[in-house]
Amino acid sequence: MIADARGVLTGAHFLSGNEATCEGALAAGCRFVAGYPITPSTDIVERIASRFPTLGGTFIQMEDEIASSIAILGAVWAGQKAMTVTSGPGFSLMMEHIGLAAISETPCVIVDVQRGGPSTGLPTLPGQADLMQARWGSHGDYEIIALAPNSPQESFEMTIEAFNLAEQWRVPVFLMADECVGHMVEKVVIPPAEEIEIYPRRYTKQPPDQYMPFRAGADLVPEMARAGQGYNLHVTGLTHDERGYPVINAACQEQLVRRLVDKIRLHADEIVSCEEYGLEDCEIVLVSFGITSRIAFRALQLARKEGLRVGMLRLRTIWPFPETRVRELAQRVGAFVVAEMNLGQMVYEVERCAAGKARTLLAPHAGGTVHSPAQILELIRKAAQ
Amino acid sequence: MTILHPVDTLLRQERMPHIWCPGCGIGTSVNCFARALLQSTLELKQVAIVSGIGCTGRVAGYMHLDSFHTTHGRAIPFATGLKLGNPNLKVVVYSGDGDLISIGGNHFIHAARRNVDLMVVCINNFNYAMTGGQAAPTSPLTSLATTTPYGNYETPFNLPNLAESSGAVYVARWTVFHVRQLVRAYAEALTRKGFVFIEVLAPCPTLYGRRNRLGDAVEMVEQYKASAVIKNGASTREVGLGMTGPIVVGKFVDQPRPTFLEAMHEQMRARLGKKYVPLEMTT
Numbered sequence: 001m002i003a004d005a006r007g008v009l010t011g012a013h014f015l016s017g018n019e020a021t022c023e024g025a026l027a028a029g030c031r032f033v034a035g036y037p038i039t040p041s042t043d044i045v046e047r048i049a050s051r052f053p054t055l056g057g058t059f060i061q062m063e064d065e066i067a068s069s070i071a072i073l074g075a076v077w078a079g080q081k082a083m084t085v086t087s088g089p090g091f092s093l094m095m096e097h098i099g100l101a102a103i104s105e106t107p108c109v110i111v112d113v114q115r116g117g118p119s120t121g122l123p124t125l126p127g128q129a130d131l132m133q134a135r136w137g138s139h140g141d142y143e144i145i146a147l148a149p150n151s152p153q154e155s156f157e158m159t160i161e162a163f164n165l166a167e168q169w170r171v172p173v174f175l176m177a178d179e180c181v182g183h184m185v186e187k188v189v190i191p192p193a194e195e196i197e198i199y200p201r202r203y204t205k206q207p208p209d210q211y212m213p214f215r216a217g218a219d220l221v222p223e224m225a226r227a228g229q230g231y232n233l234h235v236t237g238l239t240h241d242e243r244g245y246p247v248i249n250a251a252c253q254e255q256l257v258r259r260l261v262d263k264i265r266l267h268a269d270e271i272v273s274c275e276e277y278g279l280e281d282c283e284i285v286l287v288s289f290g291i292t293s294r295i296a297f298r299a300l301q302l303a304r305k306e307g308l309r310v311g312m313l314r315l316r317t318i319w320p321f322p323e324t325r326v327r328e329l330a331q332r333v334g335a336f337v338v339a340e341m342n343l344g345q346m347v348y349e350v351e352r353c354a355a356g357k358a359r360t361l362l363a364p365h366a367g368g369t370v371h372s373p374a375q376i377l378e379l380i381r382k383a384a385q
Numbered sequence: 386m387t388i389l390h391p392v393d394t395l396l397r398q399e400r401m402p403h404i405w406c407p408g409c410g411i412g413t414s415v416n417c418f419a420r421a422l423l424q425s426t427l428e429l430k431q432v433a434i435v436s437g438i439g440c441t442g443r444v445a446g447y448m449h450l451d452s453f454h455t456t457h458g459r460a461i462p463f464a465t466g467l468k469l470g471n472p473n474l475k476v477v478v479y480s481g482d483g484d485l486i487s488i489g490g491n492h493f494i495h496a497a498r499r500n501v502d503l504m505v506v507c508i509n510n511f512n513y514a515m516t517g518g519q520a521a522p523t524s525p526l527t528s529l530a531t532t533t534p535y536g537n538y539e540t541p542f543n544l545p546n547l548a549e550s551s552g553a554v555y556v557a558r559w560t561v562f563h564v565r566q567l568v569r570a571y572a573e574a575l576t577r578k579g580f581v582f583i584e585v586l587a588p589c590p591t592l593y594g595r596r597n598r599l600g601d602a603v604e605m606v607e608q609y610k611a612s613a614v615i616k617n618g619a620s621t622r623e624v625g626l627g628m629t630g631p632i633v634v635g636k637f638v639d640q641p642r643p644t645f646l647e648a649m650h651e652q653m654r655a656r657l658g659k660k661y662v663p664l665e666m667t668t
Contacts, residue, residue, distance in 0.1 A: 031664055032470055034462075053653045056662040058469050063495040067462035070455060074435075074466025077453065078474065079666060082466070100456050227451040227467060228474050230430040234397070234446055236454035245400060246446065246454075 005193035017155040017181040022047040024159025031057040032082040034071035041113035065090035069097035083109040099138035107166035113182040116367035126179035127367035128341035143264035146174040146319040148289040164199035180291040215242040220263035268320035275314040282311030289315040299376035326353035335359040335383035392419035408602025410561035410587025421571030435464040441481035441508040458488030482523040497551035510589035518592030546621040548582035556638035560586040560609040
């Protein structure tokens, strides 16, 4: 289906990444946002609070991020598309309901405008150190999808993509922005509503006496119903059977958790999206994402001037990790250089998928500002030796 | 289906038997709640029930309604999203004292302050029963629990007073001895708008009763009968509970004020006029 035109601010604008994220959510059909103020994400909910009342949306400032992250799940089961927005410390508090969203297969979008951590860290300065938390932060086995925009334009587009992926796979989807992308202001072109594709909620057409709320189809995703339709749904955070009823044993755990994981793992190649540059004949692959990918690209240009054969794999989807692509590349390149604004997280994935077939070098940064191109260039030179 | 009991239609028969111990008061409260629902004019498919974690947290799973069994302490913020996401729903939160008042205490006071249109039922059995009988913020002074083996020395919350002072528009307390009054209280509360709070004292003979030598379930309920003082309109300041002494029951507060959604609509219309578009239901 196409986007509801009322939420689409068609035209060319000068927007920050955070403002563009807000517009992306509106275009995607999000009409419920619960949030709690936290730098550097607050301007998203501020714009939502201002824009929603004329567009048929409800914003509520909750008492904390724990409450925000479950209020959106309630709104989804009421029939809304819903989002919450936060940064590191709030993201930590939301882990509880990321698990609930995963096990109850509640489609929702969580935006993490990353800052430096741990703890209160660097409230006003950027980081990219929440990647593993996004992947593994809640307890138990589960899978999620996470996207990393590198511009305000992409913040707009990826927020829509995040909602679409959430609806398609019934998982929480994270927009892993960072303070730089959130606050940089650039041209953002918002297309007409009819050019924006929206993945509709997968509501069941089964009558209540035949509907099994957690029986999945071929793609391992069950159809949804919402409160108030007469389905007498039961939704629980306990391990449950296809009816949604708690069953506390190993067989049901295997069946449910295996499916929750497989629905993403087995479709990873379909979900993953990367931007590639000059990979055809390169010897060194620069791997980066988010704001760091823009500095990495400058380093790539400088390295090419020096005659170094460098290509780039920019991760648009950071989870699931583009495992297939990295494994392919590892067969024929000499090295990967991973540039990320943390002291080594995504590099573990690259190293795992390179599986000893190509060297893996890390260009780390503790956060607070971006890398300099020279830092990354230095690693490229080292990789070329 | 053979109807065996007047409230059968409201229970998920396929989920029986339930997990509650013999003598537990939660089932009695559920029976009263189901009767109140059957008496009400509400369309049952528009009624949703939300629970947290614990013995009472299992109530949602036994009610033949749209039912949500959420995380520990978070039933109220889930219910807030559910209600605001579809204002046509009647949303009932049904959970225990540890869940709603300890880990969920912050959500409780803020939902009451906002006057979110929720009926909140707190089954108070004075301890954490699901985990084996630990002290709760409702445990009376000197009471014994696994984590207060020498007696509790923390002052418990007075729940009706907490609810009223946080902004609840309707506050009542009954025990599971008072089944008729409880049905009436539930039925009345279902007609009220805004944050409605009912505390129900329920025996936990297996843990709280046994440790504190309060006898079996029948003796515990007899104690409720003997100690209960019905005092409608009582000041909530004066209804705190101890190990012994009177149990003041009745309807303490019934004072409407604009709900969260009413206040939001009014404010938005005042500032935005015809530009204001309230949330639409998904079709």
